[in-house]
Amino acid sequence: MEELLQFLGDIPWWAWVLLLLFLVALYDVLQKKHTILHNFPIVGHIRYMLESIGPELRQYIVANNREELPFNRIERGWIYASAKNENNYEGFGTDRDIYEPNYIFVKNAMMPFKVAGKHVNKKDPYFLACAKVMGEGRRKRPFRPASVINVSAMSFGSLSARAVESLNIGCKLSHAYHNTGEGGLSPYHKKGGDVVFHFGTGYFGVRDSKGNFSMERMVQLVNDNPQVRAIEVKLSQGAKPGKGGVLPGSKISAEIAEIRNVVEGKDVLSPPTHSAFDGVDGLIDFVENIAEATGLPVGIKAAVGKLENWEELASKMEATGKGPDFITIDGGEGGTGAAPPSFADHVALPWIYGFSAVYQIFKKHNLCERTVFVGSGKLGFPAKAVMAFAMGVDCINVAREAMMAIGCIQAQICHTNRCPSGVATQDKWKQRGINVDAKSIRTSFYFKNFRKELLEMTHAAGYEHPAQFTMDDVDMATGDKDLINSLADIYYYHKVDVPFTGIKNIANCPYLGGSYNIKTEKKAVKKAMKKEEVRY
Template identity: 85%
Template sequence: MEMVLEFLGNIPWWGWILAVIVLVFLYDILQKKHTILHNFPVVGHFRYLLESIGPELRQYIVANNREELPFNRIERSWIYASAKNENNYEGFGTDRDIYEPNYIFVKNAMMPFKVENKHPNQKDPYFLACAKIMGEGRRRRPYRPASVINVSAMSFGSLSARAVESLNKGCQLSHAYHNTGEGGLSPYHKKGGDVVFHFGTGYFGVRDDDGNFSMEKMKKLVAENPQVRAIEVKLSQGAKPGKGGVLPGSKITAEIAEIRHVPIGKDVLSPPSHSAFKGVDGLVEFVENIAEATGLPVGIKAAIGKLEDWQALVTIMAETGKGPDFISIDGGEGGTGAAPPSFADHVALPWIYGFSAVYQLFKKHNLTERVVFVGSGKLGFPAKAVMAFAMGVDCINVAREAMLSIGCIQAQICHTNHCPSGVATQSKWKQRGINIEDKSIRTSFYFKNFRKELLEMTHAAGYEHPAQFTMDDVDMATGDKNMINTLADVYHYHKVAVPFTGIKDIMNCPHLGGGYEPKKEKKDVKKAIKNEEVRY
């Protein structure tokens, strides 16, 4: 034994390295799983190493500022700088190819809108609430979002607890609403921000023991959580329309299992279609039943493909006066959720095509004033927002942009539970890197700077509120012989004018959310909840 130890001790360091190389060589030659390693022993491992770090090399070294997808370096840098409240300007002119197809040109007015010395809201000079009210004249508790930019549906489970809490506190600071996503209402959604409770085909948070929708649980949830201001029924999402959501078992902790009412550690697969209703007629009645039971505005969310059912929906709404109070249109290019590439790349229309098609159906049936339109699909940039408002949007929901504001680095491994920034993982260790107070402030700064720039572009065009934009205020490069055309010429419609009498009037709205409600309205809301609790 002593001789063996003495022999090993006399082996030089390079001898150990050589021995390891020999062992790896023998393993590679004998193994049958990887052809590259068998044919190129030892050196073949460098191929797999470079492949594993390829995305990082391209992101930080190879790709140029405008090349990456889904968000290029310039877009990410603007969000990061805005979230940190740092200089988000750029110098020496644009580096965009302004002649490329689909390039947007916002028409400035000869005389910009004259901003008074004192903003109507002196505490928040970038106050920019929705110009329309969800459920006005139809529901017991109508709701006017106090911010035109809000957090889109991203569930606790898909995102980490610290990420969800950061976003909710950021929404409170920004007077925005926070959409729960289909994972149910978690404790981290209850940190002060307005909440839109969203559910899909799995009915998480409002499901019974058999996985079916429970109206009693819905009424109880609304009664116990006055911060829930609206309810959204998900029909489909941009990431994978027509396919149910998937949450890997590795992401399902005991806490998530309790909130969702599902088993621990098993993959949660939502069915592609709803069991609580059948057909468009059933959807309308389902929406009306929830609105009657809760008193809240109820909307639907969908990515757009075939239009036959949308035609049936608007026909029923026009004939009966029933139906959703708001419509969230998701683009096929959107989606924080994991999805098969075939779905993410090819199923559902991009937002601009899907929204324009649906809006025209509602316009044809004179329903646009009754519905609040919410846009979602890479619209979290001021110029894109101007385009969306010109086309008929009333509010914008942001998902990935909000994730970037709290530290997401676009690693694109959300579905693996290995998110390096702690935003999209249930790893306790990686979540510790998220400072909730700091990230909530960053969320609020992103929203503030977004609204600031959106307002400045609105004023440059001669308007007070982005809802006043028309289809003729934005041109788009089409690449044909006409070179550029107005949105009205490209998509063959004009948006219906949104009733707007001034930001000062919006501020005095009794249904305004986000902490702006007059004291009387707060008392009325509490009284309504109390009465509904008794009625239940």
């Protein structure tokens, strides 16, 4: 035995390497699964390795600043800098092709809006609440969002516990609301921020033992959680409209089972359609029943395709005075939800086309004044927000932008449970990299700097609040012989004037959401900033 060990020890290292390469090459030639490995032993492995890290190589080395999708490097850099409260300016002029189709031009006024006297909010110069109230005059507990930018529907389960907690505390600090997503109301949504409870066809959190919607559970949830300020019924989402899904039993821990009212370790089906109602009449009755039982405003969320049902909904809402208090239009370009490429790429209209079509229908039926419109679909940038407000939006929901504020690096592997930043994974080790104190502050800074820049653009256009933007205030490059056209000329409508009597009056609204206490906010920010250690 000693002689054998001595013999093996005398073999030079390069001989071992050659032997290993020979065995790998032999395996490659004999295996039947991969043609490239059979035809090009050893070398074929290099090809597969480069393919696996191709996205990272393109993102950090190959692609230019404006080339990547869904968010390019300049867009991500603006979010990261805003969230860190660092300098988010750029110098030496724009590097955008300002003549490309769909380029946005915001028309500035010769004389900007003068911010002085009664127009100054001394508590918070960047206070920017929604100009409309959800359910005003119709519901027992109306709700005015205290921020025009809020966190969109993202479930605990798809996002990690620390990510959800960071977003909720950030919402509290910036007076925004936090949409729960359809995964139920988790303990991580209960950190002080206003909550919009969102549910889909699985009725997670408000379902009975057979998976049907339970009004009793809904009422109990609202009564037990006063931070729930509105309810949203998901008809479809931009990532995969009209498609159901399966939550594998392997992902259903005891905690998730309790939150969602499902059985631990057992597969759960979310069907494509709702079982609680049928048709437009059923939807209206369902919304009214929930609003009556809970006292809260109730809205719907959908991606837009065919318009017949939207026409029917608006017609019946006008005739009866019933129906949703707010409508969230999601862009068909997809979002945080994992989906087959055929759905994400081709099913449902992009936000700008879907929203303009629905808004025109509601305008025709005189519903725009009573309905709060929420836009969701890559609108988390001030210029895109201006465009959205000019088209008729009252609030904006952001999902991926909020994820980037707490550390998402656009790895685009959310659906694999391998998110490297700990944001979209249930991996305990990777979640530990999220410092909740630091990331919640970054969420609040992103919202603050977003509102600051949006307000500055609003003032430059001569207005006090972005709700005052009109379709003639924004031009867009169309690529045709007219070169650029106003939104009104492109989409053939003008938005309905939003009742607005000044930001100071909004701040005194009794239905205003958000624990609006600037002293508390400043103390929390200073405390958290002292603890901040994590960097992107």
